Amino acid sequence: MSNTxxxxxxxxxxxxxxxxxxxxxxxxxxxxxxxxxxxxxxxxMLPGSIYYHFPSKDELLLTVYEEGVxxxxxxxxxxxxxxxxxxxxxxxxxxAHLEMLLDQSDYAQVVLRVVPDNTGxxxxxxxxxxxxxxxxFKQLVAELELPPEVDRHYFRxxxxxxxxxxxxxxxxxxxxxxxxxxxxxxALYGGENQT
Amino acid sequence: MSNTxxxxxxxxxxxxxxxxxxxxxxxxxxxxxxxxxxxxxxxxMLPGSIYYHFPSKDELLLTVYEEGVxxxxxxxxxxxxxxxxxxxxxxxxxxAHLEMLLDQSDYAQVVLRVVPDNTGxxxxxxxxxxxxxxxxFKQLVAELELPPEVDRHYFRxxxxxxxxxxxxxxxxxxxxxxxxxxxxxxALYGGENQT
Amino acid sequence: MSNTxxxxxxxxxxxxxxxxxxxxxxxxxxxxxxxxxxxxxxxxMLPGSIYYHFPSKDELLLTVYEEGVxxxxxxxxxxxxxxxxxxxxxxxxxxAHLEMLLDQSDYAQVVLRVVPDNTGxxxxxxxxxxxxxxxxFKQLVAELELPPEVDRHYFRxxxxxxxxxxxxxxxxxxxxxxxxxxxxxxALYGGENQT
Amino acid sequence: MSNTxxxxxxxxxxxxxxxxxxxxxxxxxxxxxxxxxxxxxxxxMLPGSIYYHFPSKDELLLTVYEEGVxxxxxxxxxxxxxxxxxxxxxxxxxxAHLEMLLDQSDYAQVVLRVVPDNTGxxxxxxxxxxxxxxxxFKQLVAELELPPEVDRHYFRxxxxxxxxxxxxxxxxxxxxxxxxxxxxxxALYGGENQT
DNA sequence: AATGAATGAGGATTCATTCAT
DNA sequence: TATGAATGAATCCTCATTCAT
Numbered sequence: 001m002s003n004t005x006x007x008x009x010x011x012x013x014x015x016x017x018x019x020x021x022x023x024x025x026x027x028x029x030x031x032x033x034x035x036x037x038x039x040x041x042x043x044x045m046l047p048g049s050i051y052y053h054f055p056s057k058d059e060l061l062l063t064v065y066e067e068g069v070x071x072x073x074x075x076x077x078x079x080x081x082x083x084x085x086x087x088x089x090x091x092x093x094x095x096a097h098l099e100m101l102l103d104q105s106d107y108a109q110v111v112l113r114v115v116p117d118n119t120g121x122x123x124x125x126x127x128x129x130x131x132x133x134x135x136x137f138k139q140l141v142a143e144l145e146l147p148p149e150v151d152r153h154y155f156r157x158x159x160x161x162x163x164x165x166x167x168x169x170x171x172x173x174x175x176x177x178x179x180x181x182x183x184x185x186x187a188l189y190g191g192e193n194q195t
Numbered sequence: 196m197s198n199t200x201x202x203x204x205x206x207x208x209x210x211x212x213x214x215x216x217x218x219x220x221x222x223x224x225x226x227x228x229x230x231x232x233x234x235x236x237x238x239x240m241l242p243g244s245i246y247y248h249f250p251s252k253d254e255l256l257l258t259v260y261e262e263g264v265x266x267x268x269x270x271x272x273x274x275x276x277x278x279x280x281x282x283x284x285x286x287x288x289x290x291a292h293l294e295m296l297l298d299q300s301d302y303a304q305v306v307l308r309v310v311p312d313n314t315g316x317x318x319x320x321x322x323x324x325x326x327x328x329x330x331x332f333k334q335l336v337a338e339l340e341l342p343p344e345v346d347r348h349y350f351r352x353x354x355x356x357x358x359x360x361x362x363x364x365x366x367x368x369x370x371x372x373x374x375x376x377x378x379x380x381x382a383l384y385g386g387e388n389q390t
Numbered sequence: 391m392s393n394t395x396x397x398x399x400x401x402x403x404x405x406x407x408x409x410x411x412x413x414x415x416x417x418x419x420x421x422x423x424x425x426x427x428x429x430x431x432x433x434x435m436l437p438g439s440i441y442y443h444f445p446s447k448d449e450l451l452l453t454v455y456e457e458g459v460x461x462x463x464x465x466x467x468x469x470x471x472x473x474x475x476x477x478x479x480x481x482x483x484x485x486a487h488l489e490m491l492l493d494q495s496d497y498a499q500v501v502l503r504v505v506p507d508n509t510g511x512x513x514x515x516x517x518x519x520x521x522x523x524x525x526x527f528k529q530l531v532a533e534l535e536l537p538p539e540v541d542r543h544y545f546r547x548x549x550x551x552x553x554x555x556x557x558x559x560x561x562x563x564x565x566x567x568x569x570x571x572x573x574x575x576x577a578l579y580g581g582e583n584q585t
Numbered sequence: 586m587s588n589t590x591x592x593x594x595x596x597x598x599x600x601x602x603x604x605x606x607x608x609x610x611x612x613x614x615x616x617x618x619x620x621x622x623x624x625x626x627x628x629x630m631l632p633g634s635i636y637y638h639f640p641s642k643d644e645l646l647l648t649v650y651e652e653g654v655x656x657x658x659x660x661x662x663x664x665x666x667x668x669x670x671x672x673x674x675x676x677x678x679x680x681a682h683l684e685m686l687l688d689q690s691d692y693a694q695v696v697l698r699v700v701p702d703n704t705g706x707x708x709x710x711x712x713x714x715x716x717x718x719x720x721x722f723k724q725l726v727a728e729l730e731l732p733p734e735v736d737r738h739y740f741r742x743x744x745x746x747x748x749x750x751x752x753x754x755x756x757x758x759x760x761x762x763x764x765x766x767x768x769x770x771x772a773l774y775g776g777e778n779q780t
Numbered sequence: 781a782a783t784g785a786a787t788g789a790g791g792a793t794t795c796a797t798t799c800a801t
Numbered sequence: 802t803a804t805g806a807a808t809g810a811a812t813c814c815t816c817a818t819t820c821a822t
Contacts, residue, residue: 014806014807028312028313029312029313030225030227030310030312030313032225032227032228033227033312033313033314035790035791035792036791036792036793037790037791037792045807045808046807046808046809046810047792047793048792048793048794048795048807048808048809048810048811049806049807049808049809050793051792051793051794052805052806052807053806055793056792056793057792057793113310115225115308115363117224117225118224118225118228149381150381150382151378151381151382154375154378154379154381154382155382157357157360157361157364157379158353158357158379158382158383159357160360161356161357161358161359161360161361161363162352162353162354162356162357162360163356164356164360164363165352165355165356165357165359165360166352166356168310168356168359169352180349183346183349184349184352184353186344186345186346186349187345187346187349187350187353188353188383209781209782230815230816230817231816231817231818232815232816232817240782240783241782241783241784242816242817242818243782243783243784243785243818243819243820244781244782244783246817246818246819246820247781247782248781251817251818252817252818404802404803419702419703420615420617420700420702420703422615422617422618423617423703425794425795425796426795426796426797427794427795427796435803435804436803436804436805437795437796437797438797438798438799438803438804438805438806439802439803439804440797441796441797441798442802442803443802446796446797447796447797503700505615505698505753507613507614507615507618508613508614508615508618509618539771540771540772541768541771541772544765544768544769544771544772545772547747547750547751547754547769548743548747548769548772548773549747550750551746551747551748551749551750551751551753552742552743552744552746552747552750553746554746554750554753555742555745555746555747555749555750556742556746558700558746558749559742570739573736573739574739574742574743576734576735576736576739577735577736577739577740577743578743578773580731580732580735580774599785599786620811620812620813621812621813621814622811622812622813630786630787631786631787631788632813632814633786633787633788633789633790633814633815633816634785634786634787634788635814636813636814636815637784637785637786638785641813641814642813642814
C-alpha cells in the first residue's frame with residue numbers, strides 16, 4: 001500500500017507540498033513530460049530529496065491518483081446525498097464532477113488526464129482506482145427513469161465521456177463548470193423529462 | 196507547411212514507413228514515451244537517419260497529425276455525402292468517426308490520444324488541425340432538428356466528447372465501433388426522434 | 391585507533407549488531423556494493439543513525455577488518471598451541487584458517503574478500519592488519535623441516551595462496567573445510583613427509 | 586552474444602580504446618569502484634557516448650572478460666604446445682599464466698580480480714568463461730605423474746590458487762613473474778621430481 | 781539516402797553524509 | 802541514542818539531435 005496523502009500526526013509539510021506540486025505538474029504537462037527535477041524545483045528541493053518522501057516517480061503518481069479519487073469522490077458523494085430525486089441526484093453528481101475536473105483540483109484532473117498507459121508498474125492500480133470511482137455513476141444511472149430502448153451502460157458512457165472530454169475544450173473565462181454540466185444534461189435529455 | 200504524407204512524385208517509401216511507425220508508436224505509447232530510437236528501430240533505420248526525412252520529432256508528430264486529420268475527414272465526408280437526411284448524415288458521421296478512432300487508423304487515433312500540450316513548438320498547429328476537423332460536426336448539428344431549448348454548441352460537445360472518450364474504455368472484442376456509435380446515439384436521442 | 395568491537399563497558403548492543411550486519415553484507419556483496427542503507431536496514435536503523443556509532447563507512451570496514459583479524463588469529467593461535475610438532479602445528483593452523491575463512495566468520499571472510507583498494511583512506515591500515523596476521527605463518531614455516539632448495543618465503547605464499555583462493559571455488563555442500571585443508575596439504579607434501 | 590573485442594573490417598578505434606580503458610580501470614579499482622564517467626574521461630569521451638559502443642556497463646565487463654580469457658588462453662596454449670614433457674608443459678603454463686596475470690594484460694587481470702558477484706546479469710557467463718579457461722589446467726595435471734595419494738583435483742586447486750593469489754602480494758620490482766612461477770613450483774615439488 | 785560516431789543535456793535514482801531535534 | 806529531513810554529488814543510462822562521410 002502506498003501511503004495516503006493525508007498527513008500523519010506530524011506536520012509532514014514537505015510531503016504535501018511535494019504532492020501538490022506533482023499533481024499540478026502532472027495535470028499541466030502529463031506524466032512523462034514532468035521530470036523529478038521539475039517537481040523538486042517547484043518545491044525548492046533537490047531532486048534526490050524527493051526520494052526521502054516517495055520511493056519513485058511511479059509511486060508519486062499513484063499517490064496523487066489515490067488522493068485525486070478520494071477528493072472527487074468525497075465531493076460527488078456529498079453533492080449526491082443532498083438530493084432525493086434520481087434526476088437531481090445525477091445532476092448534482094455531474095456538477096460536482098465537472099467542478100472538480102475543470103476548476104478545482106489538480107489531483108482530480110490528473111486522474112482523468114494522465115492515461116495510465118506505460119506509466120510504470122502501478123498501471124493496474126491506477127485503472128482500478130478510476131473504475132472504483134466511476135461505480136457511483138453506474139448506480140446513479142440505475143436509479144434513473146429512462147426509455148426502455150436506452151441501454152443504461154451506454155447512457156453512462158455517453159454522459160461520463162461528455163463530461164470528461166470537457167477537459168479538452170474547457171477554457172477558464174467561458175461558462176463556469178456548473179453551467180456547462182447543466183447545458184450538457186439539457187442537451188442529453190432534449191425537451192422531455194425536464195425538472 | 197510540412198509535406199503531407201502523400202506528397203512526392205517518387206516512391207518516398209521510407210518516409211511513409213517512418214510515418215506509419217511513428218503513428219503506431221505515438222498511438223500505443225504516447226508522444227513522450229516514444230523515442231526516435233524506437234521509431235528508427237521499427238523501420239530498421241538508425242536514429243540519425245530519420246533526420247533526412249523529418250527535421251525533428253515535433254515535425255514528425257505534426258505530420259502524423261495532419262495525415263490523421265486528412266484520413267478521418269476523408270472517411271467521414273464520404274460517409275456523410277452518402278446520406279440525405281440530417282439525422283442519418285450525423286449518424287453516418289459518428290459511425291465513420293468511431294470506426295477510424297477505435298479500429299482502423301493509428302493516424303486518426305494519434306490526433307485524439309496525444310494531447311497537444313508541451314509536445315513542442317507545433318502545439319497551436321495541432322490544435323488548429325483538430326478544430327478544423329471538428330467543424331464538420333458543427334455543420335451537421337446545425338442541419339439537425341432539435342428542441343429549441345437545446346444549445347447546439349453543447350449538443351455537439353456532448354456528442355463528440357462521448358465518441359472521443361470511447362478511446363478510453365473501448366476494448367477490441369466488445370461491441371464493434373458501429374454498434375457503439377449507434378447505441379450512444381440512441382442513448383442521446385432517448386425515445387423520440389427515432390429513425 | 392578505532393575501537394575494537396569488544397570495547398565498551400556498557401552493552402554496546404547496537405554497535406555490535408551494526409558490525410555483524412556490516413561484516414555479513416561486506417562479505418556477501420563486497421564493500422562498494424553494500425550501502426549504508428543496506429546496513430542500516432539490516433539492523434532496523436535509519437542510515438543516519440549509523441553515524442552515532444561509526445564516523446564513516448570506511449571506519450566501519452576498518453573495524454570489521456580488525457575484528458576479523460582478531461578472531462581468525464585467536465582461533466589459529468589456539469589451534470597451533472595445542473600441537474607440538476612443527477608439521478602438525480602448521481596443519482592445525484591451516485585447518486583453523488580455512489574453517490574461519492569458508493564457514494564460520496563473516497568477519498574473517500571480509501579480510502580476504504574485500505580487496506583493500508580504493509576503499510577509502512584506511513587502505514594502508516587494512517593491508518597492515520592482514521600482514522600482521524600472516525606473520526604467524528612465517529613463523530610456522532620457519533619451524534618446518536624443508537628440503538634445502540625450497541624457498542620458505544615462496545613456500546608460505548604457495549600455501550596461503552592456495553588456502554585463501556579456496557574462497558573462490560568453495561561451495562557449501564562439498565568437502566568440509568577441514569578436509570579441504572588436509573587435501574591441499576597432502577597435495578603439497580606429495581608422497582614424502584607424511585605424518 | 587556480446588561482440589568480440591577483435592575489430593571488424595573498419596578501424597573501430599574508439600571501441601578498442603574504450604575496452605582498454607575499462608580493462609585498466611576495472612583491474613585497478615574493481616568493477617563497482619569504476620564508473621562510466623571514469624572510463625569516459627580516460628578516453629576523452631562523454632559518459633553517454635560510451636553507450637554507442639556498449640549497451641551497458643555490465644556488457645563492457647563481459648567483453649573485457651571475454652577478451653581477457655581469449656588473451657591469456659592464447660598465451661598459455663602457445664607456451665604449452667612448445668613443450669613435450671608433462672612436467673615442463675605445466676611449468677610453461679604456469680609461467681605464461683603468471684606473466685599475463687602480473688605484468689602484461691589488464692584484460693587477464695580483470696578475469697581474476699573482478700569477482701563475478703553482484704556484477705550484474707552476466708554473472709554466469711563470467712564464471713563460465715573463467716571455468717572454460719581453467720579446463721586447460723585440469724588436462725595438464727591429468728598428464729602429470731603424481732604420487733598415488735595426491736588428489737589431482739586438489740593439486741590443481743592448490744597450484745592455481747597459489748598462482749592467482751600472487752596478484753595480491755606481487756609488487757613490480759621484486760622477482761619477475763617467471764621466477765615467481767618457478768619458485769612456487771619448486772616449493773610445490775619439494776626436492777623430488779626435479780627437472 | 782543513410783551511417784557511424786558522437787554530443788550535451790537531462791532522465792530517474794542512489795550515495796555517503798550532515799545536523800537540528 | 803536515534804530520527805527526520807535533507808544535501809550535493811554521483812550513479813547508470815537515454816534523449817533528441819548533429820554532421821562528416
